[in-house]
Structure formats: structure tokens, C-alpha cells
Amino acid sequence: MWKSAETLLASALLAGALAVSGMAVADPQPAKPAAKAEKDKAGADKARQAVNVAAPAATAPTAAKTIALGRPALPEEIAAWNIDVRADGEGLPPGKGSVKEGEELFLQNCAQCHGEFGEGAGRWPVLAGGRGTLKSERPEKTIGSFWPYASTVYDYVHRAMPFGSNLSLSPDQTYAIVAYLLNLNDLVAEDYVLSKDNFPKVDLPNEANFYDDDRETSEKAFWKKNPCMKDCSGEVHVTARAQILNVTPDGDQPKGNLE
Amino acid sequence: MSDTSLPPTERATGAKPSLSRRRFLNLAGIGAGAVAAGGGSALAAPAAGTPDPNIVPVPDWTKTLGAPVNENPYGKPSVFEKDVVRREVTWLTASSQSSVSFTPLYALDSVITPNGLCFVRHHGGQAEIDPDKYRLMIHGMVDKPLVFTLEDLKRMPGRVNRPYFLECAANSGMEWRGAQLNGCQFTHGMIHNLFYTGVPLKTLLDMAGVNPKGKWVLAEGADAAVMTRSIPLEKAMNDCLVAFGMNGEALRPEQGYPVRLVVPGWEGNMWVKWLRRLKIGDQPWQQREETSKYTDLLADGRSRRFTFVMDAKSVVTSPSPQAPLKHKGPNVLSGIAWSGRGTIARVDVSLDGGRNWTTARLDGPATPMSMTRFYLDFDWAGQELMVQSRAMDDTGYVQPTKQELRAIRGTNSIYHNNGIQTWLVRSNGETENVEVG
Structure with a gap:
């Protein structure tokens, strides 16, 4: 014992x-x-x-x-973490910012990765342009060409940008940067001032081209009862080989990109 | 492969050929090492009638005391396994803080991924959170907004252990336009399979009291990406877990220590790490990771969104480019299969590029939304092989060919590439990522 x-x-x-x-x-x-x-x-x-x-x-x-177990969350605790902004504008804080103010802030905080005009530097994301490329071999998925909602830009810029000093921009600064990004994408004029009040009026052009997962109908053919086991095709040939690997940073870069 | 091609440390230890970047580039080098393993190699059999020098004389390790019990208080793999590590493909991303490090699937067996080898994907680097300072908040459309500590979660009644795979939606995403990366670590290595310990998310949501109008849950991380995803309430109440353990120990920091969300069968990005907040709402939040990213651009320029489920998929992990065939005669083909829709029911293997198929042997547990191991024991005469595997789940879904996928989706989807993989095994054992037609 x-x-x-x-x-x-x-x-x-x-x-x-x-x-x-x-x-x-x-x-x-x-x-x-x-x-x-x-x-x-x-x-x-x-x-x-x-x-x-x-x-x-x-x-x-x-x-x-x-x-x-657990305890009630205090209102000020919720306020400190409750930063999400929804497509209908819910969650937007009071504030406003102009394209002009946004340009200055963008050049200081964003351009080193995204380019002065949102054209992207190196492998950092391109933010402007790309309209009409989504069906091409090299689609350019920018705020103007691809993103469905402007609210996402506000939410993400405030939440996660600038990379390395996120959650540092004030509401006014965030409104201004979003205004500048909309202007870079030819969606608002140069004298535009974005605010909590006019935000819901900003529509992005690609919104209608998103639809909910439909694989169970559009890919119904993949639910096959009895897949072929014998003599399923004619002669099989190699049609493509992995390019010699470019895992080193100085090598040629294969096609494709991880987002 | 001659011993002189090995770095001095490996010559000294007799370690297996390492997968150094340079040798990895040199496919011919791997091939030469494959079947031609000959004189001088520790792997080689002695000439007939000659005693094996690994038997006569008796090896030193049998005659000298080994290391003490607490040499490594945590424990490490054998020094001879030092090349079995995660690897990064630096050109993929602009920053190593928002990047990925891949699971070395080619060197692993069974169905549970060792904790240190689980692929890692961060969007804002690895957060380091003091467990005493950890807080989880639940609010939004609930009766009682609540805050939990880690101790609260660990004292919560109804703790469960569940095995699930976690696959990044972009796994195999670099292969949409053709065979590109030469190794299943890179083509399929954004997956791991673990036993999670945690509390059903439903328990916490019920404590907060979800408003009947609540339909979605926003999950948010405490890292510098403040990662967010909208999850349908139905899924959250069905089988999601708030997990604090992986494979019997605390979550690793890179897997979200101290708490991550587990969203069985659904894309890895939704399994928010360093989970800090759950908000109930009546519509999705349209966050960056569910609009700009993790949506599937199709050939017609339109995009699918909320493609949460990971379809049935499989890959042969050996032989594969990083695990070439080394011997003629008996060989064990090994691979993994998984489905986010249910349980793997069957895996077929083809050695001739999909003309003829043989049903593989499943071994070990086959449970819903968890990795399943398959084997095909075969004799290899040294002929060229085009190795494929085809997974089927208990919903009747059959893993499609890459051509079948592209016919519906085009090549710009990035995400959800579950097409059948082909490895070309050459007569010298060297193996390459190819496509066939």
C-alpha cells in the first residue's frame, strides 16, 4: 500500500x-x-x-x-474583441476617410508589398486591376475583379493588416485605405469619402458570380456505383511530367500559386 | 548510390540517403541509389558463403552500454531518421509567417500523424499563448455571453477523444495545371490525422443559449492574422470540437496551443487555431478567407463558395518520388485514403495507369472523416509502373481522375483538387510525378 x-x-x-x-x-x-x-x-x-x-x-x-464553469462576458470585454464587419455593414464603427487620405496611408503602410497602385510586389497579393481576367488562363483575383463584398476589405485591413502590425489602424484610417483601394479599382471617384453611412451603397462588380457549393448535383457523376476494374481504357501514355523541381528560391518557378 | 556521395556524418552513421535539397533535385541520383544498391553499401547482402559483417563480428551496440534512460527527457526519433521532417517550398508564398510546411507522408505509415510532423499553415505566424491567460469568448445571438478559461474547458463534463483528418483546401492545389511537384510530401502533404481531445462545441453553445434565429458561428483565432471563418450552426452543433489535446498531449503551438476548433471532414482553414472567440449570427460574415480565398473559381469565371467538405481522396505514399522502389521481387505498396463525407469503404490500386485495378487491403481503423491506410503487396520484376489509387467512401463517392475534375472545374480552382495521382516508377526504381492519358 x-x-x-x-x-x-x-x-x-x-x-x-x-x-x-x-x-x-x-x-x-x-x-x-x-x-x-x-x-x-x-x-x-x-x-x-x-x-x-x-x-x-x-x-x-x-x-x-x-x-x-465559465462566467458572463462583460460588455467592455466583448467590445474589445468584437471586430468583425459583415457584408450588410453590421460591425462597422463610426468614422470616415477620403481617397486622398487613403493614398497617403497606403503609400506609408501598404505599398511596399502591394505596390503603389495595388499592382503587387513580388508574391504579395495584387489588389487592383484584373477585371475581365477570371476566365483566362491567368486570372488576376483582385478586390475589383474578384472580391464580392467591400465590407471584407474593411474587416481584413483592420484585422490583419498591415502585415506585422495588424490592429494598428484607426477606423478613420481604415475607411481611408478602403476608399483608396476602391478608387484604385475604378469603383469610386478621387474625391470620394467613405464612411459608415455610405458603406452599404458600395457594391463590388463580381458579387453576383458567387454561388453556394453545388457539388452534390453538378458532380453527381462522381457517385459511381461500380467503377471499372478491367480494361478500362486503351493504351495509357505519360502526358506530362513534373518539371524538375524548383524547391530552391533561386530556381525557376513552376506554375501555380498557393493562396 | 555510392557512399562518397553522402555527407561525412551520414557516411559515419551509415544513415540512409538523405533527401537534401540538392539530391532531391537530382532525380537521377535517387534512381541510381534505388535498385543498384551494391558493393560497399550497408544495405547490400554479403557474397554467398561470406559471413555478414553486421553479424560477424558481433556489433558494438551489443557489447557496450547504451545511453541512460533520461538522455532525452521528451524523446526524439532515431538519428537515422533525421531526414523525416516537414519541408517548406519557399517560392510558394511571400512570407514564411504566412506559409506552409508539409507533412513527410512518404516516410510515414499507419494512420496517426506524429505531432511534430503535422503540416503547418499559418497566416500571421505562430502565436505563443500563456495557458493561464487564455480566454474563449462566446457572444452574439446568445442568451448569456460567456468567457471560459482553459481550466474551465478541461473541467467541462463530456470530454471526448476523436480521430479526424485535417486537410488544407489547397492540398494538391499546385497540380491543377499539370504534374508539378515531385513528391507526395508536396503534392499531398497538407494533411494530418490525429486523435483530438476536447469538448463538443455544442456543450459550450448550449451553455450560452443560442437564439433560435442564430444560423452561423464565426470562429476567430488569437493570432496576428486574427483568422476568422463562418461555420453553419448545424455543423457546429453536430460534431465540432473545442480541442486542447492532440495524440494524447497538449496541442503543439503550431497547431493552435492551447485550443483549436475541430471541424471534422471540412477544409482545414475552418479549424481555427488559437481559438479566442465564437460569435453567433443569422448570416455568414463574408470574411476574407471565405470570399477572396477558399472559394473555387471555375472555368466560366463564376465561383463556388462555402465548399466546406473535403471529398474522398487517396495517394500512394510508397512508392513515390521521395520513396523510390529499391528492390525487385516482393514490395509493399502503401498509401492513405480519406473522405470528409464519411468512412473509406474501399481503395483500388492500378499499376498500369488506370487500365486495370486491384482492390487494396485496408488495415487499421477505418472511421468516419479519418485517414485510412491501404496496402497492396506485389512482386516487381523491374518493369515500368504507372501507380494510381482510387478511394471510395460509404456514400458511394468515387475519387475522380484529374481529367474528370478539370472537365467540370477547369484549372483555376486552386482548392479541392482530389484527382487521382499517378506516379511513374521507372525500371531503376526512380519514381516521378506524372499525368497519363
């Missing part, structure tokens, strides 16, 4: 004390009103309960009170 009776008793007392101090050791009498539990003084009774909890024959663990 590795544990003395005294040690066990001490453990039981400790467990009883914990239960009384509100740390929610599973209560074998879950229906007991809190007021009555309060009156229930720590002592031999409580200790025995704790022992019972630990014993195999005790009340099932489902009796544990989840009510004791």
Missing part, C-alpha cells in the same frame, strides 16, 4: 475544502439549492461526500454542474 490512511483522509478533507470554496468538485447532490449548500458547513459530512465522489460507486460524473 503506497498511501497511508492518514494521507487519504487528508486528501478527502482537502477535496471537501475545495468543494466548499466553490471550485466545483462534482456535487453528488446536484438538486440541492445553493442556499442550502451554503449552510452546509465544511467538516466530516463534506469530506465524506468528497470521498464518495472519488469512489467508483459514487454518483455518475454527469452530475457535475456546468453552471459553475
Whole structure:
């Protein structure tokens, strides 16, 4: 026996004390009103309960009170983390910013990766242009050519940009940068001022070209009952080989891009 | 492969040929090492009638005391397995903080991915969160907005353990336009399969009391990408987990320590790491990762969105470009299959580019939305092989060919490429990523 009776008793007392101090050791009498539990003084009774909890024959663990877990979120806590902006404008903070202010902010904070006109530098994302390329071999998926909602630009710029110092832009600064990006995509004029009030009026041109997953109908043919097992095709030939690998940064870059 | 081609450390240890970047580029080098393993190699059999020098004399390790029990208090793989590591393809992304490091599938077996080898995808680097300071907030269209600590989650009744695969929607995304990357680590290595420990998300949502008008959940990470995804409430209440354990230990930092969301069968981007917030709403939030990214651009210029489910898929992990055939005669073909729609019911293997198929042997557990291992024991006479595998799940879905996929989707989708992979095994054992027709 590795544990003395005294040690066990001490453990039981400790467990009883914990239960009384509100740390929610599973209560074998879950229906007991809190007021009555309060009156229930720590002592031999409580200790025995704790022992019972630990014993195999005790009340099932489902009796544990989840009510004791978690606590109400305070309004100011919610406000601190509640940064999402939805397509209908819900979540936009008060504020405004002009294309002109946005241009200055963009040149300071964004252009080193995205180019002065959103044309992209290196492998960083292109943000402007690309209209009419989505059916081509090299689609350019920008805010103007691809993104369905302007709200996403606001949300993402504030949430995750500038890369390396995210959550640093004020609402006015974010409005201004979004205004500049809309202007770069020929969606608003140079004298435009974007604000919480006029935001819902900004539509992006590609919105109508998104539709919900339809694979279960459009790809129904992939649910085949009995796939072919023998002589399924004629002579098979290699039609393409992996190009010699370009895993080194100085090598030629294969086609394709991970987003 | 001659021993002189190995770096000094490997010559000394007799380690298997390493997959150094330079040798990886040199396919011929791998091929030469494949079947031609000859004189001087530790792998080579001794001449007939000559005692094997690995038997006579008795090796040193049998005659000297080894390392003490606590040499490595956590534990590390054998030094001879040092090349079994995750790898990055640096040209793929502009920054290593928003990039991916791939699982070395070619060197792994069974169905559980070792924690340190699980592929890693960050969008704003790896957050380091003190577990005592971790908080999870639930709010929005709920009766009681709540805050939980990690201890709260670990004391929550109803803890579960569940095995699930996590596949990035962009896995195999570089292969839409043709065979490109030479190794299943790179073509298929954005997947891992783990046993998760956690609490059903439903438990937490029920505690907060979801408003009947609530239809979507926004999950948000605490990293510098503040990653967000909208998840249908039905899925959240069905089988999602708030997980704090992977394969029996705490989540690794790169997998979202201390808490990540588990969204079984659905694209990996939704499994928000470093989970800090869950908000209930009546419509999706149209976040960047569900509009600009993780939508599937089709040939007609339109795009599918909310393509959450990962369709049935499989790949032969050995032989493969990083695991060439080394011997004629008996060989074990090995691979993995998975489906986000259910359980893998069957895997067929072809050695002739899809003309003829043999049903493979499934071994180990086959459970819903979890990786399943398959084998085909075969004799190789040294002929050229075009190796393929074709997964089927219990919904009747059959993994399509790449041509079948492209006929519907074109080549600009980036995401959800689950087409059948072909490896060309040459007569010297060298193996290459190819396409056939």
C-alpha cells in the first residue's frame, strides 16, 4: 500500500475544502439549492461526500454542474474583441476617410508589398486591376475583379493588416485605405469619402458570380456505383511530367500559386 | 548510390540517403541509389558463403552500454531518421509567417500523424499563448455571453477523444495545371490525422443559449492574422470540437496551443487555431478567407463558395518520388485514403495507369472523416509502373481522375483538387510525378 490512511483522509478533507470554496468538485447532490449548500458547513459530512465522489460507486460524473464553469462576458470585454464587419455593414464603427487620405496611408503602410497602385510586389497579393481576367488562363483575383463584398476589405485591413502590425489602424484610417483601394479599382471617384453611412451603397462588380457549393448535383457523376476494374481504357501514355523541381528560391518557378 | 556521395556524418552513421535539397533535385541520383544498391553499401547482402559483417563480428551496440534512460527527457526519433521532417517550398508564398510546411507522408505509415510532423499553415505566424491567460469568448445571438478559461474547458463534463483528418483546401492545389511537384510530401502533404481531445462545441453553445434565429458561428483565432471563418450552426452543433489535446498531449503551438476548433471532414482553414472567440449570427460574415480565398473559381469565371467538405481522396505514399522502389521481387505498396463525407469503404490500386485495378487491403481503423491506410503487396520484376489509387467512401463517392475534375472545374480552382495521382516508377526504381492519358 503506497498511501497511508492518514494521507487519504487528508486528501478527502482537502477535496471537501475545495468543494466548499466553490471550485466545483462534482456535487453528488446536484438538486440541492445553493442556499442550502451554503449552510452546509465544511467538516466530516463534506469530506465524506468528497470521498464518495472519488469512489467508483459514487454518483455518475454527469452530475457535475456546468453552471459553475465559465462566467458572463462583460460588455467592455466583448467590445474589445468584437471586430468583425459583415457584408450588410453590421460591425462597422463610426468614422470616415477620403481617397486622398487613403493614398497617403497606403503609400506609408501598404505599398511596399502591394505596390503603389495595388499592382503587387513580388508574391504579395495584387489588389487592383484584373477585371475581365477570371476566365483566362491567368486570372488576376483582385478586390475589383474578384472580391464580392467591400465590407471584407474593411474587416481584413483592420484585422490583419498591415502585415506585422495588424490592429494598428484607426477606423478613420481604415475607411481611408478602403476608399483608396476602391478608387484604385475604378469603383469610386478621387474625391470620394467613405464612411459608415455610405458603406452599404458600395457594391463590388463580381458579387453576383458567387454561388453556394453545388457539388452534390453538378458532380453527381462522381457517385459511381461500380467503377471499372478491367480494361478500362486503351493504351495509357505519360502526358506530362513534373518539371524538375524548383524547391530552391533561386530556381525557376513552376506554375501555380498557393493562396 | 555510392557512399562518397553522402555527407561525412551520414557516411559515419551509415544513415540512409538523405533527401537534401540538392539530391532531391537530382532525380537521377535517387534512381541510381534505388535498385543498384551494391558493393560497399550497408544495405547490400554479403557474397554467398561470406559471413555478414553486421553479424560477424558481433556489433558494438551489443557489447557496450547504451545511453541512460533520461538522455532525452521528451524523446526524439532515431538519428537515422533525421531526414523525416516537414519541408517548406519557399517560392510558394511571400512570407514564411504566412506559409506552409508539409507533412513527410512518404516516410510515414499507419494512420496517426506524429505531432511534430503535422503540416503547418499559418497566416500571421505562430502565436505563443500563456495557458493561464487564455480566454474563449462566446457572444452574439446568445442568451448569456460567456468567457471560459482553459481550466474551465478541461473541467467541462463530456470530454471526448476523436480521430479526424485535417486537410488544407489547397492540398494538391499546385497540380491543377499539370504534374508539378515531385513528391507526395508536396503534392499531398497538407494533411494530418490525429486523435483530438476536447469538448463538443455544442456543450459550450448550449451553455450560452443560442437564439433560435442564430444560423452561423464565426470562429476567430488569437493570432496576428486574427483568422476568422463562418461555420453553419448545424455543423457546429453536430460534431465540432473545442480541442486542447492532440495524440494524447497538449496541442503543439503550431497547431493552435492551447485550443483549436475541430471541424471534422471540412477544409482545414475552418479549424481555427488559437481559438479566442465564437460569435453567433443569422448570416455568414463574408470574411476574407471565405470570399477572396477558399472559394473555387471555375472555368466560366463564376465561383463556388462555402465548399466546406473535403471529398474522398487517396495517394500512394510508397512508392513515390521521395520513396523510390529499391528492390525487385516482393514490395509493399502503401498509401492513405480519406473522405470528409464519411468512412473509406474501399481503395483500388492500378499499376498500369488506370487500365486495370486491384482492390487494396485496408488495415487499421477505418472511421468516419479519418485517414485510412491501404496496402497492396506485389512482386516487381523491374518493369515500368504507372501507380494510381482510387478511394471510395460509404456514400458511394468515387475519387475522380484529374481529367474528370478539370472537365467540370477547369484549372483555376486552386482548392479541392482530389484527382487521382499517378506516379511513374521507372525500371531503376526512380519514381516521378506524372499525368497519363
